[in-house]
Amino acid sequence: MMLSPKQIAEALQVSESSVKRWCDSGRLQTQYTSGGHRRVGSKSLLKFLRDSNKTIVHPEILGLPAVQDEEEFNPEILSEQLCDALLKLNESRCREIISELYLSGLSVLQIMETVIVPALHLIGDRWVCGDAQIFQERRGCEIVTILIHDLRRMIEEPPAKAPLAIGGAVSGDLYRIPSLVIETVLKEIGWNATSLGENLPLETFASAIEALKPTLVWLSLSYIRDTGQFLKEYQNFYEKYGDRVAIIIGGRAATPELLQQMKYFSYCETAERLVELCQTWTSLRQPAQSS
Numbered sequence: 229m230m231l232s233p234k235q236i237a238e239a240l241q242v243s244e245s246s247v248k249r250w251c252d253s254g255r256l257q258t259q260y261t262s263g264g265h266r267r268v269g270s271k272s273l274l275k276f277l278r279d280s281n282k283t284i285v286h287p288e289i290l291g292l293p294a295v296q297d298e299e300e301f302n303p304e305i306l307s308e309q310l311c312d313a314l315l316k317l318n319e320s321r322c323r324e325i326i327s328e329l330y331l332s333g334l335s336v337l338q339i340m341e342t343v344i345v346p347a348l349h350l351i352g353d354r355w356v357c358g359d360a361q362i363f364q365e366r367r368g369c370e371i372v373t374i375l376i377h378d379l380r381r382m383i384e385e386p387p388a389k390a391p392l393a394i395g396g397a398v399s400g401d402l403y404r405i406p407s408l409v410i411e412t413v414l415k416e417i418g419w420n421a422t423s424l425g426e427n428l429p430l431e432t433f434a435s436a437i438e439a440l441k442p443t444l445v446w447l448s449l450s451y452i453r454d455t456g457q458f459l460k461e462y463q464n465f466y467e468k469y470g471d472r473v474a475i476i477i478g479g480r481a482a483t484p485e486l487l488q489q490m491k492y493f494s495y496c497e498t499a500e501r502l503v504e505l506c507q508t509w510t511s512l513r514q515p516a517q518s519s
Contacts, residue, residue: 230259230267231290239289240282250276271384278333287327303342310347314368315360326375336379336416337503340409344372348405369405376408386418391510394436395446395476396424400453406479407448413499419444419506430465437469443509444493445469446502449479452486459489466491474509476502 231239233247240247248266251258257272270290277284284290306325313321329339351368354360393414396407407423414421424436426448433445452458466475474493487495496502 397426
């Protein structure tokens with residue numbers, strides 16, 4: 229979405245001349261039309277706003293949900309509010325909460341780890357206690373996928389030459405959200421990350437490696453239908469591709485007993501750990517790329 233200085237001025241409630249100065253000074257990444265008119269991408273504007281701590285008065289102009297006034301951003305309180313909004317199937321309020329957090333300067337990783345994931349855990353706890361119904365949990369998960377896609381639209385696309393990571397959930401694992409989280413947080417740190425989906429046999433991961441030639445492959449193990457069969461198939465998979473790509477294992481089904489029977493590049497218990505790993509890899513590669 230490309231915006232004119234006038235639209236930005238209206239969204240921020242500042243003068244149009246101020247916006248033009250930001251454009252011409254280089255503070256706000258700007259493109260110029262053949263006629264010399266300034267145009268700013270919505271992602272570039274969001275980055276500028278976060279970096280400069282400026283406030284959007286009318287976010288709807290940027291295609292964002294209207295936000296409510298909040299005195300402070302407390303992740304614990306907001307995770308409870310998000311849980312309540314998810315159980316009420318209140319998609320608009322859920323989107324408001326996430327927009328507030330992102331525009332406050334929190335990283336996508338922080339939003340995922342401190343608000344979205346805890347909210348999902350709260351829903352699970354309430355379901356166990358009989359305080360939430362299956363339809364609420366299922367629709368809540370659908371809304372969370374919308375929130376993650378909202379965050380993806382807010383961050384800038386990584387450069388084409390950025391390292392490539394692919395991944396997904398293995399056969400029998402129907403949990404989509406973990407891989408969407410990984411895809412989004414890796415994009416935020418400049419990786420070309422793609423979630424292939426859920427319930428995927430290892431043979432299709434092999435086909436993806438052959439076709440896409442990624443640097444890293446993550447396997448999400450939230451549920452394993454047949455442990456013995458999985459280990460047999462995984463051993464063959466690792467023998468063929470373990471030296472070609474960095475295979476990352478994660479998920480609650482990746483128990484210590486299971487991991488003892490597997491070879492892998494790294495086990496990442498959280499998205500934060502995987503982000504740290506990828507950032508280290510990137511920093512180690514930079515000297516080689518610049519030489």
